[in-house]
Amino acid sequence: MTQTLRNICWCGNTELTEFSPDYWACSKCGTLVSKTGLRSEQLRIQDDNHDFYGKEYWLSYQTEHYGFPDIRQRARQDLPERCLHWLRTLMAYKLPPGKVLELGCAHGGFVAMMGWAGFDAMGLELSPWVVEFAQQTFNMPILSGPIEDQQLEPECFDAIVLYDVLEHLPDPVATMSHGASLLKEDGIFIVQMPNYEEGKTYSEMVAQKDHFLDQMKSIEHIHLLSRRGVSQFFKNLGFEFLQFEQELFDYDMFFVASRQPLVRYTDEQISYYLLKSPSGRMVQALLDKSSEFNQLQVQYKNTQIEYQTSETRRAELLKIIEQQDQEIASLQSQVNATVTDLQQTKSQLTEAHSDLQHTQSQLTQAHSDLQHTQLQLNQSNSEVQDTQSQLVHAYSEIQHTQSQLTQVHSDLQHTQSQLTQIHSHLQHSQSQLAQSQEKIHNFQQNQLQQLQNQLNETETQLKVINVEIAAMKTSKFWKLRSLWFKFKGFVGLSTDNE
Ligand SMILES: [Zn+2]
Numbered sequence: 305m306t307q308t309l310r311n312i313c314w315c316g317n318t319e320l321t322e323f324s325p326d327y328w329a330c331s332k333c334g335t336l337v338s339k340t341g342l343r344s345e346q347l348r349i350q351d352d353n354h355d356f357y358g359k360e361y362w363l364s365y366q367t368e369h370y371g372f373p374d375i376r377q378r379a380r381q382d383l384p385e386r387c388l389h390w391l392r393t394l395m396a397y398k399l400p401p402g403k404v405l406e407l408g409c410a411h412g413g414f415v416a417m418m419g420w421a422g423f424d425a426m427g428l429e430l431s432p433w434v435v436e437f438a439q440q441t442f443n444m445p446i447l448s449g450p451i452e453d454q455q456l457e458p459e460c461f462d463a464i465v466l467y468d469v470l471e472h473l474p475d476p477v478a479t480m481s482h483g484a485s486l487l488k489e490d491g492i493f494i495v496q497m498p499n500y501e502e503g504k505t506y507s508e509m510v511a512q513k514d515h516f517l518d519q520m521k522s523i524e525h526i527h528l529l530s531r532r533g534v535s536q537f538f539k540n541l542g543f544e545f546l547q548f549e550q551e552l553f554d555y556d557m558f559f560v561a562s563r564q565p566l567v568r569y570t571d572e573q574i575s576y577y578l579l580k581s582p583s584g585r586m587v588q589a590l591l592d593k594s595s596e597f598n599q600l601q602v603q604y605k606n607t608q609i610e611y612q613t614s615e616t617r618r619a620e621l622l623k624i625i626e627q628q629d630q631e632i633a634s635l636q637s638q639v640n641a642t643v644t645d646l647q648q649t650k651s652q653l654t655e656a657h658s659d660l661q662h663t664q665s666q667l668t669q670a671h672s673d674l675q676h677t678q679l680q681l682n683q684s685n686s687e688v689q690d691t692q693s694q695l696v697h698a699y700s701e702i703q704h705t706q707s708q709l710t711q712v713h714s715d716l717q718h719t720q721s722q723l724t725q726i727h728s729h730l731q732h733s734q735s736q737l738a739q740s741q742e743k744i745h746n747f748q749q750n751q752l753q754q755l756q757n758q759l760n761e762t763e764t765q766l767k768v769i770n771v772e773i774a775a776m777k778t779s780k781f782w783k784l785r786s787l788w789f790k791f792k793g794f795v796g797l798s799t800d801n802e
Contacts, residue, residue, distance in 0.1 A: 402462030412438030
């Protein structure tokens with residue numbers, strides 16, 4: 305295998321700058337140009353067992369170097385995946401029956417699908433082994449060798465499609481110019497190829513582990529164009545109308561190039577043509593299922609996004625719940641502490657209530673005692689008043705008795721005075737008696753007798769008076785004595801003598 309050292313871009317610019325160990329960068333068109341790569345003549349496979357794009361490239365090289373499935377697996381796998389996507393895009397711009405060519409058709413699956421859809425389809429491959437494989441696998445016409453070598457009528461194709469091919473071409477301008485000559489005036493190219501995001505540096509790609517790094521295989525991918533690059537490339541060919549379509553892989557670009565303004569067909573118009581043939585119906589069924597699958601994939605992606613969003617939300621909520629759990633636990637412990645405090649306060653209250661009741665009962669008792677004492681005091685007061693009044697009465701009686709005693713004393717003095725007078729009278733009478741006795745002696749016996757009688761009588765009277773005095777004395781004394789005992793009774797002295 306011979307590699308060619310390159311120093312020229314497809315656009316003709318030779319002033320290329322270093323981009324990476326294996327690529328130059330063209331500042332004129334924004335293309336990355338491989339420093340090495342195959343020559344155009346190497347695309348003509350002479351030895352399928354040794355040439356680069358020979359048998360081994362399809363059976364082992366891609367698997368060993370890139371981890372791709374081998375061509376047999378891809379012949380099965382590509383049909384429902386890539387081929388349906390490509391066909392949907394082709395039929396948006398070209399409807400059967402048209403003549404279409406796929407450059408680099410590999411196993412020929414897409415050629416077959418275009419044929420089933422109603423197109424007059426053929427493929428082209430470089431390796432005779434692959435051409436045979438494709439013919440046997442899908443029973444479609446497959447051209448062998450570079451397109452420039454084919455015997456094809458000019459302007460015979462409605463569309464030429466190239467999927468993962470253009471970047472492999474050593475001289476893309478020459479090859480695509482030839483292809484353009486094979487397209488009708490309204491014919492189109494449909495191209496899938498790596499998309500170099502112009503401006504991104506190699507070190508940035510390495511740092512970001514950019515998927516595009518996998519496309520920088522310098523032996524195979526000779527030109528890695530940017531969108532600006534392909535626009536310029538196809539404009540140079542006379543295909544100034546470019547429509548970029550949804551790419552299958554994010555490192556790719558997928559576009560339709562036309563000399564004329566592009567007009568899309570509707571799904572109904574596409575179905576109308578597909579349902580005209582039995583195999584077209586099969587393709588329609590596959591497209592329907594593919595649409596459903598794509599919708600489901602979108603839904604799945606959306607669901608995944610929603611799931612991730614909800615997972616994030618769930619994690620946030622879980623955090624909040626955990627936080628709230630902690631708060632609740634804290635509050636619970638506060639509540640428990642408060643309950644304990646309340647119970648303590650309640651028991652203190654109960655105790656205080658009990659003390660209060662006890663104090664109240666003591667107060668009631670004290671009040672009752674007070675009332676009793678008051679009653680006793682009242683009674684004592686009443687007794688004192690009574691005693692006082694009795695004392696006053698007794699005093700009054702004593703005064704009365706004293707006055708009576710004074711009276712009696714006065715009476716006694718008077719009586720004594722009378723007695724003294726009587727005694728005096730008696731002495732006088734005795735003196736008169738003595739005189740009279742002398743006179744009796746001197747005078748008569750009778751008269752003496754008479755005097756004697758008179759004396760007797762006076763003595764009797766004296767006796768009566770004496771009796772009267774004695775009686776009087778006795779009477780006053782008794783009264784006084786009685787009064788004394790009464791007084792003694794009042795003041796609470798013993799009255800046993802009474
Ligand atoms: Zn260039």
